[in-house]
Amino acid sequence: QKEVEQNSGPLSVPEGAIASLNCTYSDRGSQSFFWYRQYSGKSPELIMFIYSNGDKEDGRFTAQLNKASQYVSLLIRDSQPSDSATYLCAVQETSGSRLTFGEGTQLTVNP
């Protein structure tokens, strides 16, 4: 089992819809969870981080964390074509050192 798994893509949604991206992790003691966005040919950029159970909202983005179920998700409301990118889930391991990334989910928002 991979340490961090993301829902298989690619994911395609119409403009204005809600895009839902999911991620599960294997290390129950993981403490920190991040969502990065990566445009084609570019480096990843941080869009959200969450440390506590529950929801965290930032503009059109909402991160949701459920440590008991070991999953973290990212919702993008009112999706825009500019949101089309690969979204990477990253989890901090218990040791507090390595940050492990999932394979990424490619999102396409169609105008």
Add this chain to the structure above:
Amino acid sequence: GAGVSQSPSNKVTEKGKDVELRCDPISGHTALYWYRQSLGQGLEFLIYFQGNSAPDKSGLPSDRFSAERTGGSVSTLTIQRTQQEDSAVYLCASSLKPGSGGPNSPLHFGNGTRLTVT
């Protein structure tokens, strides 16, 4: 500098040659990471430096790979006797040291070095 700086941005080398990739982290960031990303793939962890602690080298794929960090700042990733499967984008990232017992701070990535082994 304002961000993480990596050099060179592109490197083409012949199979069997050695290469050095450089990373200059954000000033004040004590944590430094190297990742590798092959085309269409996720980020593969290579190595992690945190202050003066022993680096976490558990992600290095073979003994041809090594990295050092001098003076707690600039880092160099060295690949000896390069192979074609080493072709990838090598990404460096830095972050602040997490608080005692606290979670990591977010990573800030450089623009990467695209390595092509012919």
